[in-house]
Amino acid sequence: MSLVVTQKRSARRCLFGRPTPEQQEATQEMIQNALEEIYRRDMEKWGFDFKLGIPLDEASCSLYIYEAVTEAEVPQYYRTKHISSNESPMSSPSTSDKEDVSLMNISTCSTESEMSIEFEPVPLAKRTSQTPKKRQNKLTDYIPIRRRKVQRSPKDQQTPRRAARQF
Numbered sequence: 001m002s003l004v005v006t007q008k009r010s011a012r013r014c015l016f017g018r019p020t021p022e023q024q025e026a027t028q029e030m031i032q033n034a035l036e037e038i039y040r041r042d043m044e045k046w047g048f049d050f051k052l053g054i055p056l057d058e059a060s061c062s063l064y065i066y067e068a069v070t071e072a073e074v075p076q077y078y079r080t081k082h083i084s085s086n087e088s089p090m091s092s093p094s095t096s097d098k099e100d101v102s103l104m105n106i107s108t109c110s111t112e113s114e115m116s117i118e119f120e121p122v123p124l125a126k127r128t129s130q131t132p133k134k135r136q137n138k139l140t141d142y143i144p145i146r147r148r149k150v151q152r153s154p155k156d157q158q159t160p161r162r163a164a165r166q167f
Contacts, residue, residue: 080122 019027043049047056047064055066071079 039050043056048054048066049056055064
């Protein structure tokens with residue numbers, strides 16, 4: 001007796017057949033064109049280059065004027081929580097260098113520090129329930145169960161329709 005191994009079939013089905021490489025390429029091109037159109041439309045609407053992260057020229061942006069704000073002006077909710085520097089701990093400047101940096105012009109220091117800061121996405125904390133899960137109560141926990149024995153004769157169990165048929 002030999003066993004025949006069959007390949008597992010997936011539950012999903014390809015309704016219109018497998019796409020050819022040309023069809024896949026055409027689909028990717030269509031998607032890219034649609035994304036570029038959306039990008040261009042949003043860029044015109046908001047006057048902001050979302051790829052580079054900078055506002056467009058003042059002449060092209062008539063509806064919106066973007067201005068830089070300090071971190072103190074930004075609500076705490078919108079501030080970045082984790083900031084890491086591009087420098088490694090081994091290449092950090094010595095204490096005398098740090099004192100020299102503090103003596104530098106503040107505007108120069110802020111632009112250089114803005115360029116060297118790399119923003120990282122904030123990791124999501126795992127959600128743990130503080131209260132233990134409660135079991136769902138049954139209706140019988142609130143209402144007492146009453147069992148009644150029905151003592152009826154077979155004649156009483158007949159419905160009016162059955163009784164009408166018998167005549």
